[in-house]
Amino acid sequence: MAVTGQAIIALLPELIALGFAILVLLVGVFFERSVGLVAGLAAVGALAVFGSAAGLLAAGFSGEFFGGGYVVDNFALYFKLIVSGSAFFAVLAAARWSWGTGDAPEYLTLILSVVLGSILLVSMRDLFGIFLAIELATIPSYAMVAFDRRRRESAEGGMKYLITGVVASSVLLYGIVLIYGVSGSAELPAVAETFSGNLTPVALLGLVLLLSGFAFKVSAAPFHFWTPDAYQGAPTSAAAFLSVAPKAATFAVLLRILLEGMPEATPTWTAVMAFLAILTMFVGNLAALRQRNVRRMLAYSSVAHSGYILAAFAALQGQGVERAVEAVLIYSAAYAVMNMGAFLVIDLVGEDGKSFNGLFRSRPALAASMGVFMASLVGIPPFSGFWGKAWIIFSGAESGSVLVYVVVGALVVNSVLSVPYYFGIIRNMFFEKPAMDAVEPSGGGALKFSVYVLALLTALFFLLIVPISAIAGGSGLG
């Protein structure tokens, strides 16, 4: 297991993330007052990770390292792009806010640590490695949620997130250990041999525990209850980032485990996924309908969107596998741009639904951007959310399974169901008069820049679909 030059190149994104995480912390200690320098460094760090992953992707770099436990392929590199790209916007959005806390370098370092864990995660092909990478991404995120010491909800949300997160991790670890026990190895190819033919009860239990652990991590119902409190309490940039980047990475590695580690057990886990998908969509949307607080509404909305992605997992069968992998890739990016954008607007406007009243008259560009995010979250073309959902529907249709048709039907019903709460915001912004006592929350130029760029990406997302499906085609999965 020698560390070759190739392995160093393969680890370039991770090394850059690690380096910048340390650098930001150190520079922060010595230059306590230079906002621009520290935040700029963190942003450059995120961009450098993005650039290195993009470079590897463009160069067609791929291979297995460290005895096959670490793999670089198009699929992994693509998710590294999503993670580091959203980290860039999170840093921009957090720059000014984090300065108010007095601990900006620490906060920015936490973001880069989550990046490190997440990009490591998508390359792991060993169950224990996967567990470690998940923890590496999750532990800093507990701190991010609880970071806003000026608000009690932040500590409360962080605490709930921590406790449920630890339980989830134990469940996940237990599942991994059981699988390791029956297959004698934690590497996915070896696991695949165990998960062929009839499953032993222990293997089945391991699978169920593993999937439950993942369901916790991606906030799938009925394991979603930490989500609203954590996201409502968390600083906006943390909620925006955590609902997008580590989640996409977790979905990615789950896809790898299922396709590489248990291809023979497809009927079992697609059934579980179909069940989880339907439940999660309905729970998320029905709960979101009742929310008045935009932050909480978006938290439940993120639960619903986990359900939509799980629908693609249910379609990983029959002729639908290739398209379903494509759908997960497309949806992850589509969701990243629209959901980050929607969360970030909260920092510019406020978290009460009423604070959006009359935004069209006072700040038309911001209102238009939020309108784009909301319409996209519903799934109205030509915005990004539409393409994500369309690909899930295509894959469902190609899967040829009646159960998946039901899941796709539920997805369509849920899209209609979600109209009232997303369009409630649009109605407030465009049709209502501005509230008299509306305070103007402050937001930096970098935050506004992020919102506008994300709105543009959401609107022009269709231009990215062909490149993404090319990456999916060469992903090696499916």
Added chain:
Amino acid sequence: MITTVTIFIPLLGAIVMLLLPEEERILRYAALGIAAVPLLLTLYVYFAFGSDLGAAALTQDFTWIQSLDMGYRVGLDGLGFGMFFLTALLTLIAVVASFDVRENLKQYFAILFVAEVGMLGVFASEDLILFYIFFEITLIPMYLLVGIWGDENRRQAAIKFFVYTFLGSTVMLAGFLAFGILAGTYAMESLTAGGGLGRTAQIAVAAPILFGLLVKVPAVPLHGWLLDVYVSSPISTNVVLSGILPKLGTYGLIKVAIPLLPEGVQPFLPYLAAFGAINIIYGAFVAFLQPDLKALVAYSSIGTLGFILLGAASGNAVGLNGAVLQQVTHGLYSALLFVLVGVIATRTGTRKIRELGGLAARMPWAGGLLALGAMAAMGLPGLAVFVSEFMSIMGGYDAFPVQGILAALGIVLSAMYLLYMLARVVFGPIERPAYETIEDAGPMEMAAAVPLAVLLVLFGVFPALLISVQRPGVEAVLSAIGGS
């Protein structure tokens, strides 16, 4: 290429509008200029390619996703050209008629232009998914136009509009997706005559598509959203809302449902014709009961949409030609009536028919044009609507005699309420002393109304101007359904 440019020029225009300074004169002139471009381009297409719309200069075929055979495919044909032209024309008229919009003018025009992109796109789409995308692009702009600039009742109206039509179009999308997945392509050209689907599959696919399209029209039991929306909208939105938007539904019938799923639609055709007859008769009766002039025009407008349904269902050359033509003539007359309602309402301060009267004495132009529009609506010979309604009825009677006779009856009914309306509003004694001093339509208002009136007369006398262009398109539909 010309088609693509025409579709997306308004998008550019929307961006330009947002960058302009907040000054009313500049904004109005700029909007006029922008709206004129697509119209001029369509006129150019008419004169340069009128006899050969399939020309390479007009079509574009770019396969976007190979594995799904989905792409950016646009082109003009006989079925769509008339509506393409009408969309460009009515958007310009809407800009001219925007005298009742005073707040946030630049956003108003920008949103109107985005809606225009969607509408133009629908009438040029040659791919099912593209058709759906353009179809949906109109949704949010119309929702905003009604919800921001409408009257007191606008929120309710906008939300109703959105919920109904979004539900309808989602169901339609489900049908489209199923169709494309079963046939392995979304290109309308390869889907002609069923794209290889059997009869049962065609019926299963056609049902949701028809439902979605009929909500958009709206066909009568599905019209719950209509009245509030039409009545609450500003006048210039009405021009587009009544002139173009229903045609997204009827055009979908003629361009997508009928030729692509001939066997699937076939069992529904008698009902479609019946929906047409019901629209005509229901619209006439309910229009008769409206105390509000605008509501009367709204019901008159959905009533005469019935002729399109009837003609489309007929499946013969006369009926289909009538239906395609009626799409255009209906847009001309209903836009004209809405503009004049706006003129009368701003002058007199009321839309109540009971409170109006004797306007002809003080407003000869507005009153006269209203009379012309009303006569067009009742299908008086010499005006364009007569030709298209007559053809629709002839074709419809041929295929479905009962529905055809009922539709013809509807013409009599519509004559009754329209003449009653004219007698009350335009003629008779001057109802109120205040009306002694009101002025006739001003130059802007005349500029909005007169072109529509001129075209109604022109196409009434020379219907061949449009029919000659649309004939190849209708023949293509006929060959797809195996009729004559």
